[in-house]
Amino acid sequence: LGGRWPTAATAATPKECCAESPGIVVKSDASGCWAHLGVVDYWSGQILNLQDPGCTLVGTAIHELGHSLGMAHEQSRPDRDRYVSIHLNKVPWGQQHNFKIESDADTHRPYDILSVMHYFTTAWSIDGSPTITIKPGAYRHYTNDPNEYDKFEIGNRIGLSQLDAEQLADHYRSEVSGCTANKLTTAVTCTDRQKYGRPYTDMWG
Secondary structure: OOOOOOOOHHHOOOOOOOOOOOOOEEEEEEEEOOOOOOOOOOOEEEEEEEEOOOOOOOHHHHHHHHHHHHOOOOOOOOOHHHOOOEOHOOOOOHHHHHOOOOOOOOOOOOOOOOOOEEEEOOOOOOOOOOEEEOOOOHOOOOOHHHHHHOOOOOOOOOOOOOOHHHHHHHHHHHOOOOOOOOOOOOOOOOOEEOOOOOOOOOOOO
């Protein structure tokens, strides 16, 4: 991850400081993808584990680092029942804790279906059926048109959403600071190219 994230989004600059405490120690034990939520006071270096193979995609690393920096799962927000339904009967007994509500999870922003901290809709499923059902209200930050719901892929593992960046900026700005999250995208002029002599179209037209 180096210094590229979360610097671009939050003005925080990560760096390797082996003597710093508290700190985050990244390991690759064969125990899956996991991290503690926020600072663990009694460890000078808290563990973030990225099993190799299996957990080394950039989006997965960002998700786990988000936990270490204090970001809970989006579907664990205290107000989550307004936006999603959780089907614990489809989750293995030993993994149901992954869906518990975190009372201190951030609710200062709209519910974000594109958050890097949101699970896929079939996460931990015992049979491939949904463990999370998205309610119409969850889409409200992005669209009010039900015909557009299928354009959104729940479980982003590409990088931070704009709302993720704003949450981190709030966590790590100083008390007397004008720091705000930078916009992750800017408007650009786009020109469609022709394909086989005809205007190019994709699955969305």
